[in-house]
Amino acid sequence: MIMDKSLHLDNRLSLCADFVRKGVKVADIGTDHAYLPVWLCKNSTAVQAVAADINPKPLQRGKETVVKYNAENMVQLRLSNGLENIQPDEADDIIIAGMGGELISDILNAAPWVKNSRYHFILQPMTKAEALREYLYENGFEIEAEKAAEAEGKIYSVMSVYYTGNEKHNIGILKYYGRLSPKDSDCAKSYIAKAGTALLKKGKGILTSNCFSSDGKKYVDYGKQLTEYAESGAVPKNKPTVQEIYSFIDSFAPFDTALDYDNVGILVGDSNGLVQRVLVALDITPEVVAEAAKLKANLIVSHHPVIFKPVRQVKNTDVTYMLAQKDINAICAHTNLDLSLKGVNICMANALGLKDVTLDSEGIAVGNIEGKALNSRQFAQLVKEKLHCSGVRFTDIENKIKRVAVGGGACGEYIYLAKELGAEAFVTGEIKHNYILESHSINLTVVDAGHYRTEDVVVDFLVKELSARFKDTEFIKSKVFTDYIDYI
Numbered sequence: 001m002i003m004d005k006s007l008h009l010d011n012r013l014s015l016c017a018d019f020v021r022k023g024v025k026v027a028d029i030g031t032d033h034a035y036l037p038v039w040l041c042k043n044s045t046a047v048q049a050v051a052a053d054i055n056p057k058p059l060q061r062g063k064e065t066v067v068k069y070n071a072e073n074m075v076q077l078r079l080s081n082g083l084e085n086i087q088p089d090e091a092d093d094i095i096i097a098g099m100g101g102e103l104i105s106d107i108l109n110a111a112p113w114v115k116n117s118r119y120h121f122i123l124q125p126m127t128k129a130e131a132l133r134e135y136l137y138e139n140g141f142e143i144e145a146e147k148a149a150e151a152e153g154k155i156y157s158v159m160s161v162y163y164t165g166n167e168k169h170n171i172g173i174l175k176y177y178g179r180l181s182p183k184d185s186d187c188a189k190s191y192i193a194k195a196g197t198a199l200l201k202k203g204k205g206i207l208t209s210n211c212f213s214s215d216g217k218k219y220v221d222y223g224k225q226l227t228e229y230a231e232s233g234a235v236p237k238n239k240p241t242v243q244e245i246y247s248f249i250d251s252f253a254p255f256d257t258a259l260d261y262d263n264v265g266i267l268v269g270d271s272n273g274l275v276q277r278v279l280v281a282l283d284i285t286p287e288v289v290a291e292a293a294k295l296k297a298n299l300i301v302s303h304h305p306v307i308f309k310p311v312r313q314v315k316n317t318d319v320t321y322m323l324a325q326k327d328i329n330a331i332c333a334h335t336n337l338d339l340s341l342k343g344v345n346i347c348m349a350n351a352l353g354l355k356d357v358t359l360d361s362e363g364i365a366v367g368n369i370e371g372k373a374l375n376s377r378q379f380a381q382l383v384k385e386k387l388h389c390s391g392v393r394f395t396d397i398e399n400k401i402k403r404v405a406v407g408g409g410a411c412g413e414y415i416y417l418a419k420e421l422g423a424e425a426f427v428t429g430e431i432k433h434n435y436i437l438e439s440h441s442i443n444l445t446v447v448d449a450g451h452y453r454t455e456d457v458v459v460d461f462l463v464k465e466l467s468a469r470f471k472d473t474e475f476i477k478s479k480v481f482t483d484y485i486d487y488i
């Protein structure tokens with residue numbers, strides 16, 4: 001084939017052509033003048049092509065190009081609504097260029113056969129590129145590469161796409177830049193900068209009329225991140241919403257399993273708000289709020305509910321007031337976390353090194369000490385070390401301890417259940433005098449390791465789990481919230 005220099009593609013179509021694989025069959029959907037399929041065939045990139053359009057007029061124009069460049073034996077013209085009249089074996093590379101992002105999504109969606117890794121898509125939206133990217137990610141398509149080109153004073157993106165079946169949801173800011181990198185070209189850099197400016201403007205506009213709007217704040221955040229990306233190359237972070245973090249905790253500690261008296265969930269803030277950084281603490285105290293504000297963390301995940309009793313008044317000395325004032329959200333997971341297989345008591349059993357741990361329906365964990373049985377004092381010593389306590393209270397009864405039940409926090413009344421579960425010892429965080437006496441009579445060693453130490457283990461666990469799930473987000477354990485009890 002002789003290189004035909006007289007057919008010249010503009011930057012936009014030329015970039016599309018660059019992505020087409022060598023020696024393939026091409027389908028060009030919405031072909032207009034059929035420039036691209038003719039060029040690809042005449043330049044030995046494509047072995048054959050179908051130039052399709054929904055309207056006869058563009059096809060007529062296409063025919064003129066085909067005839068002019070003598071490509072009748074390679075390029076077929078076809079009237080087709082999207083991919084409707086294209087046979088699955090007629091194309092390897094499918095080009096859909098020059099239409100809106102939503103229409104491109106609709107065309108792909110209407111042809112289920114394209115969900116196949118053998119096809120390569122070259123997609124070039126004129127508008128709403130973000131809608132197309134969102135469709136692609138959510139439907140198992142992967143944008144393998146993306147570049148930007150300038151044509152007629154506007155900058156367009158061209159995507160090279162394959163189907164992988166790997167669906168990605170909640171892509172957040174990613175839908176505004178996909179695979180574009182400011183390092184790739186000046187065009188890509190300006191595309192990202194422009195997207196940033198537009199989002200900033202949109203966000204600020206919304207916030208002018210409603211300064212609490214989650215969308216307004218989100219667009220401002222995206223706008224800032226994209227501007228920063230264009231300027232310094234700092235890759236944007238896909239920040240989760242408060243709701244997404246809530247849903248993740250809900251997946252292992254369902255909030256609807258919390259006990260009736262409890263109050264759990266998103267107790268303060270905006271479920272649609274973007275999370276910048278997270279502080280994790282057992283309790284939300286004024287000091288913890290100040291710590292979060294200092295760290296620029298706009299979400300606190302805590303174990304104990306920040307609102308427990310019905311609120312009749314909010315004073316400026318109340319923690320809820322402080323949270324609202326600093327624009328900090330709060331998720332509290334209390335008894336639902338106690339009852340969870342990944343909750344407080346399992347964490348404590350693991351911290352104590354217990355084996356074969358199971359969880360009772362009331363949330364008490366039970367397991368066995370590894371190695372030989374311990375007496376009460378030896379066991380209390382073990383608890384002290386493993387839970388990093390400055391001191392513990394325990395009943396020094398004559399006992400051989402092998403099986404241990406644990407109930408963090410105020411769980412003193414569970415001594416009977418502990419006994420029923422076959423335990424020789426029970427570790428809790430608070431126990432009243434009458435239960436201490438009762439434990440004697442049922443020959444159960446009781447170790448009171450303090451409320452804080454028996455529940456602190458879950459904070460480390462939450463930080464670890466949440467960090468693994470939300471890799472772009474920083475989760476920090478509170479440093480100011482520690483044990484308020486000292487031993488002398």
Ligand SMILES: [Zn+2]
Nearest residue numbers: 409410451455
């Ligand atoms: Zn507690």
